Amino acid sequence: MTTFKSRLRGDLTAAIKERDELRSATLRMVLTAITTEEVSGKSARELSDDEVRKVLAREAKKRREAAEAFDKGGRADRADRERAEGEVLAEYLPRQLTDEELASVVDEAVAEARAQGVEGPRAMGAVMKIVNPKVAGVAEGGRVAAAVKKALAG
CATH class of the missing domain: 1.10.10 (Arc Repressor Mutant, subunit A)
Structure with a gap:
């Protein structure tokens, strides 16, 4: 049985091989956030798939908020990048309710x-x-x- 985290690692390896800079940078960032979450607290532990999804959702929310902030600041290029990273993350999250x-x-x-x-x-x-x-x-x-x-x- 593969874990959600190992799926992310596999997708990162594939993105690097395909020279997909956006996807590989985004997945690296998420895996770093997951590792940070795993080592925070009193003792290091492996996150469950649900906990990994929560970290992903939190990172996706950060991308949305950053895109809005960049839009307000007149930095469309950075806003577009944040949105693109958010779209990569959205592929791993459940569909949001309408x-x-x-x-x-x-x-x-x-x-x-x-x-x-x-x-x-x-x-x-x-x-x-x-x-x-x-x-x-x-x-x-x-x-x-x-x-x-x-x-x-x-």
Whole structure:
């Protein structure tokens, strides 16, 4: 059985052989982030596939945020590079929920919270507790929170 991390290493080797600079640089950066995560803490350990995916998702989010910052700073060349790295990372992550799919999950959670007698703006925490496990890894926290606020306001 191959681990997710070994798949990344294999893809890095292939990218280097193919002289794919963008892919090899991006995969090197992710593998470094994984190694850093493995040696942080009291003792070194091997990350599980789920933990590796979390590191990947965090790195992809960093790329998106950096691209936005470079756009605002008028550095389109750097923004394009960050987006391209993000696209490489996206290939390894689960497909993100569309806004409609996310709204549907949130609406169900709001109904569930109301059934438990929790309503209005105070329901935010209760609804988030219901939604988060259902969308873990397929919807970013900020998007989820915005969708929940919108559903509770409506």
